[in-house]
Structure formats: structure tokens, C-alpha cells
Amino acid sequence: MSQFMPSAASQPILSSTASDAPNIESHSAAAPLACLTTIIEHIPAVVYVKNAADRSYMLINKAAERYYGVPRERMLGRTADDVFAGAAAAYIREQDSRVLDARAELSADEHEIVTPDGKTCIVTTMRAPVFDPSGAPQYIVTVINDVTARRRAEDKVAFLAYHDALTELGNRAAFNEHIKAVSDMAAAAGGAFGVVFVDLDRFKDVNDTFGHVAGDALLRDVAHRLRAAAADAFICRIGGDEFAIIVARQAEPAALAHMCRDIHARMEPDLQFEGASIEISVSVGAAIYPNDGGDVQSLLNAADAALYRAKADGRGVTCFFEPGMDLAMRERHALHQDLRLAVARGEFLLHYQPLAEVGGDVVGFEALIRWNHPERGMIAPDTFVALAEETGLIVPIGRWVLREACREAASWERPLKIAINVSAIQLKHDNFANTVRTVLDLTGLDPRRLEIEVTESVLMTDTPATLANLHEIKALGVSVSMDDFGTGYSSLSYLQSFPFDKIKIDRSFVASLTSNDQSAAIVRAVLGLGRGLNLPITAEGVETGEQLAFLSAESCDHVQGYLIGRPQPIDAYRDILSAPAQHRRA
Ligand code: C2E
Numbered sequence: 295m296s297q298f299m300p301s302a303a304s305q306p307i308l309s310s311t312a313s314d315a316p317n318i319e320s321h322s323a324a325a326p327l328a329c330l331t332t333i334i335e336h337i338p339a340v341v342y343v344k345n346a347a348d349r350s351y352m353l354i355n356k357a358a359e360r361y362y363g364v365p366r367e368r369m370l371g372r373t374a375d376d377v378f379a380g381a382a383a384a385y386i387r388e389q390d391s392r393v394l395d396a397r398a399e400l401s402a403d404e405h406e407i408v409t410p411d412g413k414t415c416i417v418t419t420m421r422a423p424v425f426d427p428s429g430a431p432q433y434i435v436t437v438i439n440d441v442t443a444r445r446r447a448e449d450k451v452a453f454l455a456y457h458d459a460l461t462e463l464g465n466r467a468a469f470n471e472h473i474k475a476v477s478d479m480a481a482a483a484g485g486a487f488g489v490v491f492v493d494l495d496r497f498k499d500v501n502d503t504f505g506h507v508a509g510d511a512l513l514r515d516v517a518h519r520l521r522a523a524a525a526d527a528f529i530c531r532i533g534g535d536e537f538a539i540i541v542a543r544q545a546e547p548a549a550l551a552h553m554c555r556d557i558h559a560r561m562e563p564d565l566q567f568e569g570a571s572i573e574i575s576v577s578v579g580a581a582i583y584p585n586d587g588g589d590v591q592s593l594l595n596a597a598d599a600a601l602y603r604a605k606a607d608g609r610g611v612t613c614f615f616e617p618g619m620d621l622a623m624r625e626r627h628a629l630h631q632d633l634r635l636a637v638a639r640g641e642f643l644l645h646y647q648p649l650a651e652v653g654g655d656v657v658g659f660e661a662l663i664r665w666n667h668p669e670r671g672m673i674a675p676d677t678f679v680a681l682a683e684e685t686g687l688i689v690p691i692g693r694w695v696l697r698e699a700c701r702e703a704a705s706w707e708r709p710l711k712i713a714i715n716v717s718a719i720q721l722k723h724d725n726f727a728n729t730v731r732t733v734l735d736l737t738g739l740d741p742r743r744l745e746i747e748v749t750e751s752v753l754m755t756d757t758p759a760t761l762a763n764l765h766e767i768k769a770l771g772v773s774v775s776m777d778d779f780g781t782g783y784s785s786l787s788y789l790q791s792f793p794f795d796k797i798k799i800d801r802s803f804v805a806s807l808t809s810n811d812q813s814a815a816i817v818r819a820v821l822g823l824g825r826g827l828n829l830p831i832t833a834e835g836v837e838t839g840e841q842l843a844f845l846s847a848e849s850c851d852h853v854q855g856y857l858i859g860r861p862q863p864i865d866a867y868r869d870i871l872s873a874p875a876q877h878r879r880a
């Protein structure tokens with residue numbers, strides 16, 4: 295820079311804004327200097343030169359013009375006092391004096407400056423004095439690096455390390471650190487603190503029904519409501535739809551209970567999202583240190599157990615930890631561990647329940663899974679299917695059921711139907727139809743003998759893969775039944791979304807058929823619907839002759855239930871599988 299010595303001191307050296315080739319007004323056409331000027335004009339750093347005598351701006355490059363946000367004409371020939379606001383001008387004046395006093399280059403570390411157009415920038419600055427041959431200061435050359443964008447990015451990264459990007463609440467890492475600090479403090483001072491887990495009810499349904507954008511909006515909205523309910527507490531989002539609150543002050547049970555009531559109350563107004571009204575409710579589990587857990591891990595386990603209980607009690611409930619609660623959770627955990635190994639250990643088996651024409655002829659069997667647990671003995675699906683669905687284990691388990699049931703049915707002498715239950719999770723996997731095709735090939739079972747039973751929850755999830763799988767399966771010749779008809783919210787509308795081959799009326803209607811006029815009316819209506827749609831109807835859970843007589847009189851097509859036959863190992867039905875026609879009654 296010291297070679298850079300324009301001769302006419304107070305005149306602007308570089309004043310062009312309109313042209314890319316700057317004028318050198320003060321110097322004759324010296325090629326090296328023109329070249330240097332062009333470089334200075336175009337380098338990305340902010341460069342300006344001031345007259346050392348009156349501190350007026352003599353040269354301002356393009357980056358400087360952009361940085362200051364004002365045309366260079368408004369600065370050239372003027373001083374910082376003319377251009378900058380008071381504080382910034384004073385700072386510049388002081389820095390310029392320092393460099394002239396020091397007679398040496400000076401650098402300033404990152405600092406904030408407010409530019410003439412009002413934006414705050416973070417910059418590093420280098421100032422150097424330039425002297426004339428007699429040693430008198432002639433210019434001050436300043437080079438500024440604007441590191442605002444880099445610094446903001448770094449700040450953002452640092453922020454995100456401890457915050458959840460979606461809700462801007464603390465994240466799990468922040469939660470872990472905070473709870474450690476709070477518990478260290480409580481341990482040292484003998485105080486108490488509370489941990490409250492908040493879990494959204496039916497978040498998955500919102501995601502499935504309204505889409506992920508709505509799901510995100512819901513999470514942000516809930517974060518906002520939690521902030522309002524627990525203003526003094528430390529709130530984090532520690533998982534998908536799980537929030538955690540650490541209450542370090544006023545952690546006695548009454549205050550905590552009050553806060554939890556407020557949380558529920560704040561969830562009351564529905565979220566309005568693109569014309570839809572989305573109901574919000576949360577389940578809450580709370581535990582207090584040191585009574586419910588004397589260290590962080592046991593306290594978290596206690597809060598988890600309380601939340602688990604709250605979830606089990608239904609929607610919108612708070613549970614405080616009570617001794618014994620963790621037992622249920624530990625059991626579930628143990629069951630999950632066992633379930634993971636059960637397929638490989640060959641602990642599952644199938645029971646078969648006959649499906650018959652209303653006159654009594656068996657037309658097929660429904661395969662129902664049983665788990666022969668090494669310690670607990672035979673476990674019914676109600677105990678583990680939901681857990682298998684939640685954990686995704688239903689996929690390998692369901693594959694086993696499919697293979698085993700098809701293998702079994704293929705071995706029968708009579709070509710009876712075989713029905714298997716398929717859960718929504720299995721159908722969401724885009725290769726489910728492939729699995730069915732492979733199993734049919736492998737076992738040699740005629741596709742027309744296979745029926746898969748799905749509940750309306752399958753269609754509620756509405757992923758593209760689900761319908762594609764169902765259509766593909768149907769194209770193979772396999773039939774698809776709607777199971778548990780009438781128990782869901784909108785069984786009727788789901789009948790429209792897929793061409794089912796069969797409807798199974800839920801056993802709850804059949805159970806009260808002869809005692810409850812409404813049930814009888816519903817069963818009659820469904821039978822009428824079946825005739826209208828040309829869909830055969832199966833009544834489930836037929837236990838008495840009276841029920842059978844009603845169904846027979848109302849021309850129900852098929853029946854299933856203890857009266858016809860209980861779910862049993864297939865050996866119990868060997869005679870039906872091979873018997874001559876006249877003995878085929880169950
Ligand atoms: P579901 O598909 O509705 O199966 C019929 C259930 O009703 C069976 O219970 C059966 O034992 C019971 N049942 C049959 N007849 C009668 C009767 O006359 N009275 C009464 N009270 N109950 C009767 P189970 O075997 O305990 O199965 C329960 C549920 O577990 C099934 O309901 C089905 O949703 C699910 N499930 C069973 N096996 C599988 C499977 O392999 N995969 C999947 N995803 N789910 C399965």
C-alpha cells in the first residue's frame with residue numbers, strides 16, 4: 295500500500311460509480327497505477343483512503359460503497375462526522391487518530407459498527423498511515439472485512455446445537471445439561487425440582503390426515519402454548535412430539551399440579567390450519583426430585599412411568615409418579631425385548647377360526663396369531679400386536695404370519711379360503727405387495743384362496759404406498775376385506791376409497807344384537823348396504839343360536855364366532871380340511 299501515493303491530496307482519486315473502468319482524475323495515464331486502481335475497485339474487501347490532514351474520504355471502492363449502503367459521491371470529500379451517526383463517527387475519529395499517532399499499521403478485532411444506512415455489521419479493520427517523502431502523514435488507508443454473515447452463521451450453528459430448529463425451544467442436549475446442573479444444585483443445597491413430560495395425543499393422526507406442514511405448525515403452536523403455561527420453567531422439545539419441562543422454582547406438588555392444569559387448559563382452543571380445525575390435547579407425566587427419584591436417571595424414569603400411565607388413562611390426562619407405576623413400564627419394556635427375539639426363536643404360532651356360510655358350511659379359516667412365551671405361556675394378540683405395531687416389529691411378524699398361513703392352507707386337501715390380518719404399518723411399506731407375491735409363489739397357494747383383512751385405520755393413514763399395495767394385491771387375485779366394520783369413525787367413507795371384496799361386521803354389534811334394538815338396526819342396515827353394494831357380509835363373534843337365527847333371517851352371508859368354532863390349532867379342524875362334503879359342518 296505504501297507505493298500507492300496519488301499526488302493531488304484532497305481530490306477524490308476514484309469517483310466513478312457508473313463505469314466499471316474508474317477514472318484516475320489525479321494522475322496521468324500511468325499503466326501500473328491504473329491497473330492497481332482497478333484491482334482495488336474490484337477486490338471483495340472494503341477499501342477506502344482518507345486524507346490524513348482533514349480526514350476526508352478520497353477513495354472508496356465498490357465493496358465499500360455496498361457495505362456503507364450509500365453512493366460514494368455522498369462520502370467522497372466528506373468526513374466520517376458528515377456521514378456517520380454520532381457514536382460511529384466518534385469511534386472512527388478515535389481510530390484514525392490512533393493510527394496517525396502510532397505511525398504504524400493498526401488492526402481492530404471483530405467489532406460492531408452501524409453503517410450510514412442503519413445496518414449493524416460485524417467487522418475486522420486494518421488501518422495504515424501513508425507518509426510523504428518528508429515523513430509527514432498523507433493518507434490513511436483502511437481495509438475492512440465484513441464478517442457479519444460468517445458470524446451470524448456461526449451463531450446460528452451454536453444456537454442450533456442447543457435448540458430445536460422447529461420450535462426454538464431447548465433440544466435434548468440442552469435438556470440433559472440443564473437437568474444435570476439443576477440436580478447438582480438441588481443435591482448441594484437440599485432443594486427440590488420437578489420434571490414434567492408432555493406428550494401430544496394423536497400427533498401421528500394429525501400428520502397422517504393433514505400432512506407434515508400441519509404437523510410442524512402444531513408442534514410450533516404447542517411450544518408457544520407451553521411457554522405461556524410454564525413461563526418460568528426450562529422447556530425443551532426432546533423428541534418428535536415429546537416435550538420436557540424442568541421446574542426449578544416452586545417445585546412442590548401443588549404448584550406443579552397447578553402448572554399442569556394450566557397446560558391442559560391452554561391446549562383447549564383448536565389450532566386453525568388452512569381452514570381446518572385441529573383439536574389439541576396432551577398427556578402429562580410429572581415427577582419430583584428427590585422423592586420420586588434421587589438421581590437424574592431415576593427421576594426421568596419416574597416421569598416416564600407417570601407419562602406412560604397418563605397415556606394409558608386416555609387423552610388429556612396428567613399423572614404424577616406413584617410408586618409401582620414403573621412396574622407397568624418395565625414390563626412393557628421387557629415384553630418389547632422378548633418380542634424382538636420371538637420370530638427368530640419360533641415362539642409364534644397360528645390358531646385358525648372357521649368362517650362359515652350362515653347355513654353352516656365352512657368356507658375358510660381366519661389365521662389368528664398366538665405367542666407362546668417361554669415364561670408367560672400363551673399370549674393373546676391384544677397384549678402384543680399394538681406394541682408390535684408401535685415398534686415396527688409387526689413387519690417381520692406379519693411376514694411370518696403370511697408365510698405360515700399360506701404354507702398351511704396350501705397343504706389342505708380342500709381349497710378353502712385363508713384370511714389373515716394385516717396392519718396399517720405393513721401396508722405402508724412399499725414392498726408389501728411384493729412380499730405377498732413372493733409368498734404365493736413360494737407356497738404355491740392359489741391367490742384366489744387368500745383374503746387379507748384390514749381395518750379402516752389402514753386407510754386413515756392414507757400414504758400413497760398403502761393404496762398402491764392394496765390395488766396390487768387385488769390385481770394378484772387376492773381379496774381384501776374390511777374388518778371390524780362400524781367401530782371406526784367413518785367406515786362408510788372408507789368403503790368408497792377402495793373396492794373391498796367383503797365386509798366383516800364387528801362383533802360388538804353382534805354381541806348386543808338380541809338385547810339392543812339399535813344394534814339390531816345397525817346390523818340390518820349393514821346387511822342392506824352389503825346387498826346394495828353387492829358385497830358379502832360376515833358377522834363376527836356369533837356365540838348363540840339366537841344370534842345365528844337373526845343373521846340367517848336377515849340373509850347374512852357368512853358367520854364367524856365361538857358358536858361355529860373357536861380359534862384353535864389347525865389339527866382341531868383336520869376333518870373339515872379333508873372330509874367328504876356331507877361332513878363339512880363345523
Ligand atoms: P379380529 O381380527 O377381529 O379377530 C377376531 C377376534 O375375535 C379374535 O381374537 C377371536 O378370538 C375373537 N373371537 C372370535 N369369535 C369370537 C366370539 O364368538 N366371541 C368373542 N368374544 N370373541 C371372538 P384374537 O385372536 O384375540 O385376536 C384379536 C385381534 O388381534 C384380532 O381381531 C386382530 O385384530 C389381531 N390379530 C390377530 N392375529 C393377527 C395377525 O396375525 N396380524 C395382525 N396384524 N393382527 C392380528
Ligand code: CA
Nearest residue numbers: 660715747777
Ligand atoms: Ca380379523
Ligand code: CA
Nearest residue numbers: 777778798834
Ligand atoms: Ca374383526
